[in-house]
Amino acid sequence: MADVKQRIDEATGTSTVGHEWDGIEELDTPMPRWWLWTFYATIVWGLAYVVLYPAWPMVNRATEGVLGWSSRGDLEKEMAADVARRAPVMSAIAATPLADLPNKPELMQAAVQGGAAAFRVHCVQCHGAGGAGVKNLYPSLTDDDWLWGGDLASIQYTVTHGIRNPDHKATRTSLMPAFGRDGILDAAQIGDIVSFVRTISRQEKASASSARGATLFADNCAVCHGAGGEGGRQFGAPKLTDAIWLYGGDRDSLTATVNQPRNGVMPRWDNRLDPATIKMLSAYVYSLGGGEKGLAPATEGAVEGQGADGQP
Amino acid sequence: MASPEDLSGQLAPLYEARKGVYPKAVNGPFRRFKWAIMAVTLAIYYGTPWIRWDRGPYAPDQAVLVDLANRRFYMFQIEIWPHEFYYVAGLLIMAGIGLFLVTSAVGRAWCGYACPQTVWTDLFQHVDRLIDGDRNAQVRLAKGPWGFEKIAKRALKYLIYLVIAFWTGGAWIMYFADAPTLTVDFWTGQAALVAYGTVAVLTATTFVLGGFLREQVCVYMCPWPRIQTAMMDEKSLLVTYKDWRGEPRGSVKKAQAHPGAFGDCVDCNQCVAVCPTGIDIREGPQIGCITCALCIDACDGVMKQVGRPRGLIDYCTLDDAATEKAGCTTQPIRKTLTRPRTLIYFGVWVAIGAAMLFSLGQRTRLDLAVQHERSPLYVQLSDGHVRNNYTLKLRNMETRPRSVVVTVSGLPGAAVWTEGGAREGAGKAVTLTLAPDSVTRLKLFIAAPGVGPVRQDFTISTRGRDGDPRGDSDIIQFDRPEAGQ
Numbered sequence: 001m002a003d004v005k006q007r008i009d010e011a012t013g014t015s016t017v018g019h020e021w022d023g024i025e026e027l028d029t030p031m032p033r034w035w036l037w038t039f040y041a042t043i044v045w046g047l048a049y050v051v052l053y054p055a056w057p058m059v060n061r062a063t064e065g066v067l068g069w070s071s072r073g074d075l076e077k078e079m080a081a082d083v084a085r086r087a088p089v090m091s092a093i094a095a096t097p098l099a100d101l102p103n104k105p106e107l108m109q110a111a112v113q114g115g116a117a118a119f120r121v122h123c124v125q126c127h128g129a130g131g132a133g134v135k136n137l138y139p140s141l142t143d144d145d146w147l148w149g150g151d152l153a154s155i156q157y158t159v160t161h162g163i164r165n166p167d168h169k170a171t172r173t174s175l176m177p178a179f180g181r182d183g184i185l186d187a188a189q190i191g192d193i194v195s196f197v198r199t200i201s202r203q204e205k206a207s208a209s210s211a212r213g214a215t216l217f218a219d220n221c222a223v224c225h226g227a228g229g230e231g232g233r234q235f236g237a238p239k240l241t242d243a244i245w246l247y248g249g250d251r252d253s254l255t256a257t258v259n260q261p262r263n264g265v266m267p268r269w270d271n272r273l274d275p276a277t278i279k280m281l282s283a284y285v286y287s288l289g290g291g292e293k294g295l296a297p298a299t300e301g302a303v304e305g306q307g308a309d310g311q312p
Numbered sequence: 313m314a315s316p317e318d319l320s321g322q323l324a325p326l327y328e329a330r331k332g333v334y335p336k337a338v339n340g341p342f343r344r345f346k347w348a349i350m351a352v353t354l355a356i357y358y359g360t361p362w363i364r365w366d367r368g369p370y371a372p373d374q375a376v377l378v379d380l381a382n383r384r385f386y387m388f389q390i391e392i393w394p395h396e397f398y399y400v401a402g403l404l405i406m407a408g409i410g411l412f413l414v415t416s417a418v419g420r421a422w423c424g425y426a427c428p429q430t431v432w433t434d435l436f437q438h439v440d441r442l443i444d445g446d447r448n449a450q451v452r453l454a455k456g457p458w459g460f461e462k463i464a465k466r467a468l469k470y471l472i473y474l475v476i477a478f479w480t481g482g483a484w485i486m487y488f489a490d491a492p493t494l495t496v497d498f499w500t501g502q503a504a505l506v507a508y509g510t511v512a513v514l515t516a517t518t519f520v521l522g523g524f525l526r527e528q529v530c531v532y533m534c535p536w537p538r539i540q541t542a543m544m545d546e547k548s549l550l551v552t553y554k555d556w557r558g559e560p561r562g563s564v565k566k567a568q569a570h571p572g573a574f575g576d577c578v579d580c581n582q583c584v585a586v587c588p589t590g591i592d593i594r595e596g597p598q599i600g601c602i603t604c605a606l607c608i609d610a611c612d613g614v615m616k617q618v619g620r621p622r623g624l625i626d627y628c629t630l631d632d633a634a635t636e637k638a639g640c641t642t643q644p645i646r647k648t649l650t651r652p653r654t655l656i657y658f659g660v661w662v663a664i665g666a667a668m669l670f671s672l673g674q675r676t677r678l679d680l681a682v683q684h685e686r687s688p689l690y691v692q693l694s695d696g697h698v699r700n701n702y703t704l705k706l707r708n709m710e711t712r713p714r715s716v717v718v719t720v721s722g723l724p725g726a727a728v729w730t731e732g733g734a735r736e737g738a739g740k741a742v743t744l745t746l747a748p749d750s751v752t753r754l755k756l757f758i759a760a761p762g763v764g765p766v767r768q769d770f771t772i773s774t775r776g777r778d779g780d781p782r783g784d785s786d787i788i789q790f791d792r793p794e795a796g797q
Binding site: 030032128131133144145239243289290 | 326327328329524525528532685686687691692693694695696699701735755762
């Protein structure tokens with residue numbers, strides 16, 4: 001403290017600390033004693049904390065603390081508490097047949113929410129967020145066009161057993177022949193069939209080609225897709241008269257499909273998910289907007305749609 | 313005060329013990345005013361949760377209730393939902409501007425009269441006087457040895473402190489739950505842990521801050537005195553010792569011996585004795601002065617006894633002090649208070665209050681919020697129509713069930729429905745029954761012809777079907793696939 005010029009400040013009667021910066025000095029006002037006690041209290045608190053809680057970092061992990069607390073343990077407790085909280089609803093869903101779910105709006109709502117959570121884990125990889133599907137690869141689950149059926153029971157069956165699982169007997173399966181690749185039809189014939197399909201889906205006007213295609217369709221395709229192309233759900237054969245095309249409805253895409261069909265697959269889930277989760281997934285997919293009333297779900301008490309001619 | 317030479321070889325103390333403050337009892341108009349304010353503020357604080365207010369079967373009947381669990385704030389006939397929190401923000405802004413207004417007009421009146429720290433300190437100091445006696449007895453007791461009397465008196469006093477502190481902490485939690493129920497729950501051990509914790513913390517802080525730290529809170533901890541110091545100007549009222557009238561000080565005897573040689577101050581130290589923060593107002597304005605005006609009462613009493621005019625210590629602005637010192641007449645206090653600065657503060661304060669009242673009267677109690685579902689943005693339907701999905705949040709903010717209708721306009725050929733597989737029953741509107749005081753979340757499906765603009769704005773609106781047709785509407789977008797998709 002060589003050049004320290006401590007002095008008493010006249011206005012306050014307090015000593016200065018002795019430093020000066022361009023004429024500005026600092027008063028050495030003593031701390032109030034309660035502050036000192038507060039400081040001691042924080043030291044005591046700190047020591048107690050070090051003893052009670054994880055504190056000193058060691059090689060592998062911190063010292064454990066006598067209370068044995070850990071954030072991982074906290075999380076486990078919270079997760080267990082949440083499982084316990086959901087247990088009554090989960091067991092109620094497990095005990096309720098899927099067909100009865102829509103009659104219990106609260107249970108249905110819980111199932112849809114649980115299904116949404118499960119969907120985000122197991123299904124979004126292919127079917128996309130919100131079940132929007134991926135064009136040319138995986139079908140949308142939100143529209144009103146279903147390959148294997150869109151009522152609750154059909155959805156549940158599809159989720160349970162999957163589609164075209166070679167090692168599973170109950171799986172949904174069918175095989176559209178590769179008409180072009182395997183030489184069943186020649187390129188001209190395939191072109192005619194494509195013309196016919198585009199005619200019945202009102203994308204093209206009838207032509208000589210489509211008239212030839214009609215005969216070929218009746219011989220080769222109608223057994224699965226139906227005489228008028230209305231589709232056949234027992235074979236997962238898509239409806240060919242509507243506006244929805246999984247693999248594209250233009251000439252090139254249709255030609256490619258007839259040439260060499262994709263025959264998409266979906267894993268079965270009965271060996272990975274419990275029946276209650278599958279039930280919830282079915283309810284969720286059903287709720288996305290395209291659900292079909294194969295099981296005639298009752299309207300919710302509070303929410304009822306008006307008829308087309310209904311006035312508010 | 314030490315002289316500069318004393319500093320050689322000695323260090324200033326690192327910590328300073330609190331100097332005891334033993335304010336003397338005083339009577340006078342300002343003391344009575346403080347009594348009245350203490351009575352009113354404490355009555356409001358302790359009593360408000362117990363006022364009942366009938367809101368019908370679907371809402372609590374407590375007049376003022378901050379229902380954190382259900383996220384509702386009730387204040388008499390006003391019910392505020394979380395999304396209306398701007399009303400609380402408005403109240404806080406009004407409180408802030410109100411403090412600016414008060415400070416610019418009458419200085420630290422908040423500190424002197426209405427601040428909880430002041431009110432509770434005042435209350436605890438009355439307890440001191442009740443148990444230990446007035447100033448002199450308190451000083452004697454503090455300096456005296458720890459005998460039976462001192463231990464007994466201290467124990468009794470701290471017990472009373474504790475009771476007041478506990479009652480204060482207990483009253484706080486009553487604002488957050490039904491007061492009678494919570495009281496029973498509290499004493500039967502059924503209340504939430506957070507209730508006990510809150511009471512414990514508030515009891516401790518009241519006990520320590522009101523019983524022991526007192527003026528140290530104002531001097532060391534509170535930012536408000538510093539802010540106020542910056543906000544006061546030369547026209548703000550301050551408790552002022554009129555040194556031009558009082559100095560030099562001298563006793564009555566001295567003044568009689570030397571007429572004309574002494575000022576009005578008889579140096580009786582009564583202003584210091586009654587000060588709840590233990591300062592000497594005669595040293596001028598200072599951070600420790602909370603302008604409680606008790607020294608004015610004390611000094612006026614003395615002046616009356618010695619036959620001199622009152623107001624040696626008085627509320628006075630810096631401007632008036634200079635005028636008076638120069639021997640001129642000061643302007644009336646009414647003029648000091650109504651100057652542009654105070655009027656602007658008052659104007660802003662009133663404007664915010666009026667705007668809030670107006671919007672309170674105008675706000676709708678049926679609220680609609682629409683979210684367009686993004687994944688997928690649109691769904692191609694098999695008949696060529698396009699469907700968009702929306703999430704509706706319908707807030708029924710009245711404490712009665714409502715029957716409402718949701719309609720769509722500006723979207724030709726639209727059909728709406730609310731349930732996954734119910735397009736067959738879709739129409740132009742959906743009717744709903746909303747539970748009282750609740751939010752209904754709803755998925756709304758809207759299908760419209762596939763030919764049309766890629767993005768189209770339209771309106772979803774809701775209104776009551778039960779006599780009150782007021783409602784709410786949202787403009788939202790309908791998306792269609794772009795050509796070629």
